[in-house]
Amino acid sequence: xxxxxxxxDRAKATPPLRPPVSDVELVGLTPKTxxxxxxxxxxxxxxxxxLVIVALFWLMPTIGLLITSLRPAEAFARTGWWQAITEPSxxxxxxxxxxxxxxxxxxxxLSTFYIAIPSTLLPVFMAALAGYALAWIPFKGRDxxxxxxxGLLVVPLQMALIPAFSVFRTFGLSGLPALWLFHTAFxxxxxxxxxxxxxxxxxxxxxxxxxxxxxxxxxxxLKVILPLGFPALASLTIFQFTWTWNDLLVALVFSTxxxxxxxxxxxxxxxxxxxxxxxxxxxxxxxxxPLIIFFAFQRYFxxxxxxxxxx
Amino acid sequence: MKRGKWLLAAAFLAxxxxxxxxxxxxxxxRTIFDSFYGPAGKEFVGLxxxxxxxxxxxxxxxxxxxxIWVIAFPFFVTITGLILAVLSERVxxxxxxxxxxxxxxxxxxxxxxxxxxIMYEANPERGAVNALLNIPASMFSPPGDLAGATPSTDxxxxxxxxxxxxxxxxxxxxxxxxxxxxxxxxxxxxAVQASSIADSPEPPGAGTLVGVVWRDARPGENExxxxxxxxxxxxxxxVRLIDAQDQELATGVTEPDGSxxxxxxxxxxxxARIPASxxxxxxxxxxxxxxxxxxxxxxxxxxxxxxxFALLVIASGLASIPRELQExxxxxxxxxxxxxxxxxxxxxxxxxxxxxxTLTINALKMFDLIIGIAPGSVQDEANVIAxxxxxxxxxxxxxxxxxxxxxxFLFLLILPVMIFNIRRFRIEEERx
Numbered sequence: 001x002x003x004x005x006x007x008x009d010r011a012k013a014t015p016p017l018r019p020p021v022s023d024v025e026l027v028g029l030t031p032k033t034x035x036x037x038x039x040x041x042x043x044x045x046x047x048x049x050x051l052v053i054v055a056l057f058w059l060m061p062t063i064g065l066l067i068t069s070l071r072p073a074e075a076f077a078r079t080g081w082w083q084a085i086t087e088p089s090x091x092x093x094x095x096x097x098x099x100x101x102x103x104x105x106x107x108x109x110l111s112t113f114y115i116a117i118p119s120t121l122l123p124v125f126m127a128a129l130a131g132y133a134l135a136w137i138p139f140k141g142r143d144x145x146x147x148x149x150x151g152l153l154v155v156p157l158q159m160a161l162i163p164a165f166s167v168f169r170t171f172g173l174s175g176l177p178a179l180w181l182f183h184t185a186f187x188x189x190x191x192x193x194x195x196x197x198x199x200x201x202x203x204x205x206x207x208x209x210x211x212x213x214x215x216x217x218x219x220x221x222l223k224v225i226l227p228l229g230f231p232a233l234a235s236l237t238i239f240q241f242t243w244t245w246n247d248l249l250v251a252l253v254f255s256t257x258x259x260x261x262x263x264x265x266x267x268x269x270x271x272x273x274x275x276x277x278x279x280x281x282x283x284x285x286x287x288x289x290p291l292i293i294f295f296a297f298q299r300y301f302x303x304x305x306x307x308x309x310x311x
Numbered sequence: 312m313k314r315g316k317w318l319l320a321a322a323f324l325a326x327x328x329x330x331x332x333x334x335x336x337x338x339x340x341r342t343i344f345d346s347f348y349g350p351a352g353k354e355f356v357g358l359x360x361x362x363x364x365x366x367x368x369x370x371x372x373x374x375x376x377x378x379i380w381v382i383a384f385p386f387f388v389t390i391t392g393l394i395l396a397v398l399s400e401r402v403x404x405x406x407x408x409x410x411x412x413x414x415x416x417x418x419x420x421x422x423x424x425x426x427x428x429i430m431y432e433a434n435p436e437r438g439a440v441n442a443l444l445n446i447p448a449s450m451f452s453p454p455g456d457l458a459g460a461t462p463s464t465d466x467x468x469x470x471x472x473x474x475x476x477x478x479x480x481x482x483x484x485x486x487x488x489x490x491x492x493x494x495x496x497x498x499x500x501x502a503v504q505a506s507s508i509a510d511s512p513e514p515p516g517a518g519t520l521v522g523v524v525w526r527d528a529r530p531g532e533n534e535x536x537x538x539x540x541x542x543x544x545x546x547x548x549x550v551r552l553i554d555a556q557d558q559e560l561a562t563g564v565t566e567p568d569g570s571x572x573x574x575x576x577x578x579x580x581x582x583a584r585i586p587a588s589x590x591x592x593x594x595x596x597x598x599x600x601x602x603x604x605x606x607x608x609x610x611x612x613x614x615x616x617x618x619x620f621a622l623l624v625i626a627s628g629l630a631s632i633p634r635e636l637q638e639x640x641x642x643x644x645x646x647x648x649x650x651x652x653x654x655x656x657x658x659x660x661x662x663x664x665x666x667x668x669t670l671t672i673n674a675l676k677m678f679d680l681i682i683g684i685a686p687g688s689v690q691d692e693a694n695v696i697a698x699x700x701x702x703x704x705x706x707x708x709x710x711x712x713x714x715x716x717x718x719x720f721l722f723l724l725i726l727p728v729m730i731f732n733i734r735r736f737r738i739e740e741e742r743x
Contacts, residue, residue: 044401047398047401055412061427065425065426076437080438126327130326130327150733156722159719159722160335162338163337163342164334189331246419252705253705265421265425266421269425269683283425286421293417294417301417302413
């Protein structure tokens with residue numbers, strides 16, 4: 001945006017030989033006759049209009065949810081959420097204040113954190129360790145091992161649910177530890193892939209220098225690799241956290257007492273219309289955490305999600 | 312020294328390898344093994360589970376739906392992403408636009424399903440999708456003023472509407488058309504107390520027909536066929552006067568008190584017709600989450616969830632295409648469509664492939680969206696393979712053998728797509 005502004009300022013001061021680049025992009029050639037100017041204006045503004053409409057359509061479901069969560073359940077049974085736009089008196093915080101008294105939901109939100117935080121930190125840390133070894137410690141069969149580990153991406157987690165369930169029960173690891181370990185296992189192949197590739201791209205001279213100075217590999221990992229690998233670690237952490245926060249399937253199988261918010265919501269879908277006063281604010285609460293992360297760490301988020309698109 | 316390095320590497324790799332072997336490799340092998348055993352995992356049944364899988368109705372529906380998902384979902388999402396990526400190149404607020412569209416990808420898929428379930432409410436008064444479609448629907452065939460009403464006086468419906476027989480004498484004539492079946496909240500705001508004109512002892516006058524169309528009901532007691540205090544007229548109703556040959560002679564429209572007046576009629580026997588359009592019901596909306604539509608509706612919700620992802624990946628691919636090629640095509644006289652079709656799309660082919668493959672894997676693993684969007688009674692009809700695997704293995708009695716077989720089937724479907732994806736990974740790797 002700011003670049004466009006400065007280009008326009010410059011254009012005012014000294015008439016450029018060519019229009020600013022962004023204008024050339026729009027239609028390609030510089031318009032000469034009024035007719036050409038008109039066509040250009042038309043094509044440019046019709047694109048704008050189309051995109052504004054698309055954006056509004058895309059926002060509508062989320063806005064609808066937010067408004068639904070701010071209306072009483074009786075209103076949901078009678079009219080659509082958009083009625084509240086012309087009649088804002090319908091809006092109330094009632095659903096949210098009554099949620100504060102709903103210990104089930106508060107437990108669910110807390111449980112989601114209990115599940116998601118270790119399920120994020122464990123695989124990121126293990127993958128960073130493995131990634132370092134695979135990138136910077138030479139040993140026989142290293143590339144083959146890397147290929148095998150990444151190759152595990154082909155295994156959908158459905159392939160492991162049933163035996164893992166039995167194993168966790170046998171060892172008395174049901175509930176939280178089961179969730180942590182299972183999320184870790186299925187987060188690892190991608191995490192190792194991303195970590196090893198990022199670390200491999202770091203300048204070797206730094207690591208060699210540290211080795212010559214007599215630093216141990218552990219120290220190099222902590223003091224050189226982790227700080228330099230921050231962007232990749234951040235993307236991966238955000239990706240894995242969002243993934244586990246939003247998970248339903250793993251929670252359905254392994255959760256016992258501690259149920260994440262997705263399970264809380266799923267259990268209430270049976271009475272959809274009457275339960276909407278709990279469901280809609282619940283959905284909003286489940287969405288707000290990843291959305292905050294999304295807007296706060298936008299760039300890392302995108303990088304993580306694009307990298308993780310194979311999962 | 313060599314040995315030391317090896318031990319060192321093993322120390323760094325051990326945690327990851329232990330977890331991967333224990334919770335991915337071993338369970339996956341065990342699942343293959345289990346798939347040849349019975350429900351409790353005890354007796355060997357050979358390939359029975361793989362045969363039964365295709366026999367159960369629920370699983371067959373799941374396979375059919377997953378097939379629809381794989382055919383439709385990657386295609387529509389990639390197309391959406393491509394069109395929006397190319398269009399958003401042309402506006403200055405492209406970053407904001409792409410961010411807005413990418414937002415749904417951050418939300419739990421279950422939550423997105425619930426969000427769309429609210430959107431898909433069947434009643435156009437409550438569901439936003441049907442409310443939007445209702446705008447053109449009510450423009451082309453607006454609901455009538457008498458929707459849902461039936462006559463309380465002597466009248467009969469024919470193909471073209473409601474017919475009332477009447478006589479016009481030398482002093483004119485009167486006709487009463489009472490209506491019941493109109494809810495109190497359906498009375499138009501402009502309506503007032505129904506006119507008593509037709510009851511007046513004074514004749515309407517030569518060649519004049521007066522009539523009243525009114526809601527023949529009021530709170531408490533009321534007498535059918537008589538205009539009483541507290542009963543409302545129905546405004547804006549069209550009344551056509553027709554003769555024995557079905558020729559239309561004149562048309563009247565009711566006032567707020569329900570009365571209408573037609574003048575210049577010869578004495579004789581006539582019929583009055585209220586056209587069928589006055590009785591037309593308001594559009595009832597599409598039941599998007601009905602069994603036969605649920606998969607399609609879920610795919611539309613899927614476009615909303617993944618469209619932004621496709622847009623973002625394709626846009627980043629678009630940014631790396633050398634501009635000169637498109638410029639050169641334009642200078643050579645190609646129009647925008649030709650540039651798009653002959654230059655942009657071929658150059659984007661690798662990126663489009665990545666998006667398509669990723670979405671195909673997502674389509675095969677579809678799970679949470681169905682749970683969120685489909686009402687309980689429709690879950691069987693909207694079923695997909697990944698969902699059926701969980702249902703078979705973990706709900707009800709839990710059939711371990713069959714659940715394992717479904718998991719293996721899912722794995723075999725995903726395997727070729729995933730191998731393609733990983734090979735692409737390696738190619739990108741080598742390019743660095």
